[in-house]
Amino acid sequence: xxxxxxxxxxxxxxxNGGVLTSRSSRFNGGGxxxxxxxxxxxxxxxxxxxxxxxxxxxxxxxxxxSSQRFDSGSMSRxxxxxxGSRRRDLSxxxxxEKPLSELLDSIKEKKIVLVHGEGFGAWCWYKTIALLxxxxxxxxxxxxxxxxxxxxxxxNIATLADYAKPLIKYLESLQxxxxxxxxxxxxxxxxxxxxxxxxxxxxxKAIFLCGTMVSNGQKPFxxxxxxxxxxxxxxxxxxxLVYGNGKDNPPTQLIxxxxxxxxxxxxxxxxxxxxxxxxxxRPIPLRPLMENLSISxxxxxxxxxxxxxxxxxxxxSPDVQEKMVRENPPExxxxxxxxxxxxxxxxxxxxxxxxxxxxxIP
Numbered sequence: 513x514x515x516x517x518x519x520x521x522x523x524x525x526x527x528n529g530g531v532l533t534s535r536s537s538r539f540n541g542g543g544x545x546x547x548x549x550x551x552x553x554x555x556x557x558x559x560x561x562x563x564x565x566x567x568x569x570x571x572x573x574x575x576x577x578s579s580q581r582f583d584s585g586s587m588s589r590x591x592x593x594x595x596g597s598r599r600r601d602l603s604x605x606x607x608x609e610k611p612l613s614e615l616l617d618s619i620k621e622k623k624i625v626l627v628h629g630e631g632f633g634a635w636c637w638y639k640t641i642a643l644l645x646x647x648x649x650x651x652x653x654x655x656x657x658x659x660x661x662x663x664x665x666x667x668n669i670a671t672l673a674d675y676a677k678p679l680i681k682y683l684e685s686l687q688x689x690x691x692x693x694x695x696x697x698x699x700x701x702x703x704x705x706x707x708x709x710x711x712x713x714x715x716x717k718a719i720f721l722c723g724t725m726v727s728n729g730q731k732p733f734x735x736x737x738x739x740x741x742x743x744x745x746x747x748x749x750x751x752x753l754v755y756g757n758g759k760d761n762p763p764t765q766l767i768x769x770x771x772x773x774x775x776x777x778x779x780x781x782x783x784x785x786x787x788x789x790x791x792x793x794r795p796i797p798l799r800p801l802m803e804n805l806s807i808s809x810x811x812x813x814x815x816x817x818x819x820x821x822x823x824x825x826x827x828x829s830p831d832v833q834e835k836m837v838r839e840n841p842p843e844x845x846x847x848x849x850x851x852x853x854x855x856x857x858x859x860x861x862x863x864x865x866x867x868x869x870x871x872x873i874p
Contacts, residue, residue, distance in 0.1 A: 629698025633660020667756025702732035780852035817842035
């Protein structure tokens, strides 16, 4: 079911050398002990850096589990009709918070699947996972194909179905009457849109976190192209493109330089999280983002969708996010003030509170 970021005990962490792995990868493989030892000895420098980054995630995760501090970042929300709905700020939404025991009793759907955006992996959700688990929920973070510790060559990811395969396998593994809540960050919005179209009966709610919530026939890349200018010109002139199948074929990867990444994605994020991202992010598979998404009123249209806007976002501006909301209205819209494109880093407590509020909506 793909690679998942899960919580481990300190003993598990020690035994796995600080690496967060899926249960399947820990227990599969049978008797190939000698081969496995040989592979561990031949780790590349990139893999070692990635393990160090994940070790840092574990340390931060443990700190969060022992901390009950929440930031004061404010939010507003819209529920119901997008055109004439009422906005509320944080003080009104959460002035009468329920005790945890009462909160848990009111939550029917506790399974939340966190789907990362372009270049990221399951590792980016470590703060969100800790906070959701403290609230009694059951979060799961997946590595999409070619992301995180899934070492698929990004050049070989040709379609959105290929890219979203770990999410699809997870949904296929659910019991017949079992449902989950999906959260899709950035281009992960295209993946949860694809899932809504093909597995609408498995998804109770879909939450787009500054995500690509596109209309039928639209490319996920079209959303970012509004920030980049002319998409065709960008594809012709960009120095960030990689042509893994030769210059005569369409580009296969998008790789931003570190300074561009910092300015676009992390303009409000803590320096430690930015450092983690710099050693953990992978090339962005471009071909899935260039695919025209096919969604229908019969499947995708029946899904309960919510949108979370980030108001200090340089990668996907508030204006572009608002345009998506107008053109493809969800059931509810929330805003996080002071958040860049990565609220799981810049405003994790605010994100957590919004997710809790959406989970409780009957």
